Amino acid sequence: MKEIAKKVKADSFLLMASSNEMRNTCLKNIIENLKKDKEHILAENKRDIENARLENISSSILSRLLFDEHKMDTVIAGINDLIKMPDPIGKITLKRELDEGLVLTRTTTPIGVIGVIFEARPDALVQIASLCIKSGNAAILKGGSEALLTNRALFESIKRAIKDSNLPEHALVQLEARSDVSELLSCYEYVDLLIPRGSNSFVKYIMDNTNIPVMGHADGICHTYVDEDFDLDKSIRILVDAKTQYPSACNTTETILVHKNAVDKLFPRLNKAFNDARIKVFAHKNIIDKFDNAVPATDNSFHTEYLEKTVNVKTVDDIDEAINHINTYGSHHTDAILTNIDSNADYFMNRVDSANVYKNCSTRFADGFRYGFGAEVGISTGKLHARGPVGLEGLCTYKYKLYGNGDIVADYADGKKEFHFKDL
Amino acid sequence: MKEIAKKVKADSFLLMASSNEMRNTCLKNIIENLKKDKEHILAENKRDIENARLENISSSILSRLLFDEHKMDTVIAGINDLIKMPDPIGKITLKRELDEGLVLTRTTTPIGVIGVIFEARPDALVQIASLCIKSGNAAILKGGSEALLTNRALFESIKRAIKDSNLPEHALVQLEARSDVSELLSCYEYVDLLIPRGSNSFVKYIMDNTNIPVMGHADGICHTYVDEDFDLDKSIRILVDAKTQYPSACNTTETILVHKNAVDKLFPRLNKAFNDARIKVFAHKNIIDKFDNAVPATDNSFHTEYLEKTVNVKTVDDIDEAINHINTYGSHHTDAILTNIDSNADYFMNRVDSANVYKNCSTRFADGFRYGFGAEVGISTGKLHARGPVGLEGLCTYKYKLYGNGDIVADYADGKKEFHFKDL
Known part of the structure; x- marks a missing residue:
């Protein structure tokens, strides 16, 4: 697991520098592959549903587990919406001349590596993978075990799309074993953010057992x-x-x-x-x-x-x-x-x-679609970083870029020069 | 400690709803009080320095511990800069009509209760207290023990200013005992954010021993x-x-x-x-x-x-x-x-x-002053929430406000109505 996470981290730096065009091409390829692989995906979903029935799983989970033509159309429409959205990366949110020829910008960047652990819905896998690709984030995804076969089939389509668009191989990784999750929680060096989606007690368990920042909500009271x-x-x-x-x-x-x-x-x-x-x-x-x-x-x-x-x-x-x-x-x-x-x-x-x-x-x-965010990875009740429904914007951070021409701090400390702070 | 934190949390809701005018009045009162109490503060600082010398404390800490006329002028100038800055609270960063008569806004708000644990510099106490007041955040402050007498004197001036401006009594609280810090780390329900400033090992210790989100940096490599x-x-x-x-x-x-x-x-x-x-x-x-x-x-x-x-x-x-x-x-x-x-x-x-x-x-x-932020509570190397130098903006979060007129989700789920998403 640590080795996988390390590879994902290394590839996240390549993904960070990828163009919007490359990322959109990948999303288009995902749509193509999903269409091509439809029969197989729907068949695998039938097997998952069959298995779930045998295990006497509740009807509410069964309905979330279902991935049929209609769900396929919905996820494809969602990816098409994402393709149309402007690039969330590289937006300049502050531009300020500190002094003659010394210019500061604040530019949006991907967060890096995001670990998402989610419930039985296979459509969530596609939605979250697409959001991460559009925002230039590498991701480690773990879906519900009830949806194992469906998720595996969906992920094969996504994985091929990544390869065909020349994005780095480990931009997206899928975990299948439950034991991988507890290992993931200790990958502090390689994972920048965890997004758990599921029951109250599950989200609390994640929050209490990792040093990685967690975004999401436990209760909805x-x-x-x-x-x-x-x-x-x-x-x-x-x-x-x-x-x-x-x-x-x-x-x-x-x-x-x-x-x-x-x-x-x-x-x-x-x-x-x-x-x-x-x-x-x-x-x-x-x-x-x-x-x-x-x-x-x-x-x-x-x-x-x-x-x-x-x-x-x-x-x-x-x-x-x-x-x-x-x-x-x-x-x-x-x-x-x-x-x-x-x-x-x-x-x-x-x-x-x-x-x-x-x-x-x-x-x-209260929902990302209803707010016009296109899609959401979840709703955050935390107050730091993103709050409320979290879409593309919440999957970005920023960095400060300073462009100088030989500028040193001693000149300002000694009073030879003074900052003038002009917003550009 | 839990009882104090609970009171601070309760008062944070009052502070959150305070006007920029009230918060600026408080900052002006702090300046007045610091000027009035100057003799006493400088005398207490001399006692701290005396005590530190007896304990053979390093000259670099002694220079940070010093609070003289010059430092007093600097902190007062800093507060004056803060007063001039626009209100960071209540800024609308998104305004969107979801459908006819259903309007969403995203508005900046204070984070709530911030715990700041910092090093020997008494000027940091005034700077951080002022930043928290301007941004409408309640704060629990713990300064370095070497600066105990200076901090106590400074805090008396600040406390009186809060009272005279009709801000809630527990808007700012100062801790003096080191043992209070470890208790503070467990006040997850009442403290929204911890900002530790100090040595590498100290910041790491805080990060490893609390469930409260931590903002800051351990290493600077x-x-x-x-x-x-x-x-x-x-x-x-x-x-x-x-x-x-x-x-x-x-x-x-x-x-x-x-x-x-x-x-x-x-x-x-x-x-x-x-x-x-x-x-x-x-x-x-x-x-x-x-x-x-x-x-x-x-x-x-x-x-x-x-x-x-x-x-x-x-x-x-x-x-x-x-x-x-x-x-x-x-x-x-x-x-x-x-x-x-x-x-x-x-x-x-x-x-x-x-x-x-x-x-x-x-x-x-890399510094809040040099970026024109007026002041900083620290520099964050985390990627969530604020990154880099953290000033007023980093001490705020936001909330989504939705203004309707009897709107229900069933109308949209049933296809009777459709969102049109117009940014206003």
């Missing part, structure tokens, strides 16, 4: 706060969407906070909507009688990411109590306010310490 | 590569400056790499210049006879940050060997090429994987 003055119809629609549109997603609302003055107007309609959508409610004991389908909430309820049609409901005395609850119990992912009072929206959005803060819309919007 | 075609006079000036202008700085050149075709032209003058500057040379055995004052270099020499007037010299067959050496032995801090060939400069600057890459100037320029 999102909130929607209904303010004292709000639009009833829109709010009901939003609350149902935020909880039910895809309950197992990380940006699904787990707790609804309601201003005490909103209770009488909101709860009758909310109760009916939740009954219709078959949502189970954990309610604070003072409002439990407002719902047909409620059980008492405990402190622990508010720390729970349900990933199913279950929601907490709690009343608050004022907007500050809502903000405090969110900053205390939330996972700093996505939190929304439903209000008719603009100043309350600003107050809430400035004080809630989350990657995504929303006014009058569903928390489910 | 910088290189200057002399290409086959170069300007002799300028190159000698640069090489001497890069090694001797301040040998204990992290951006000092530790290894000079020389193209084999440059040897005959460079070495006679370099030998004389190094003799004049009393620089000790560790040279590769094939060139050791070119220097009067050389000993054989080992592999270990190239891994060493000397922090004194000692330098490694090695010849390389071509620019690729130089780049490989730097990417292998360097610390990704600052590396320069001296060349008359522009395409070689580009080749080198694109492939050397360091925070700062230079053409025809001294590595000593």
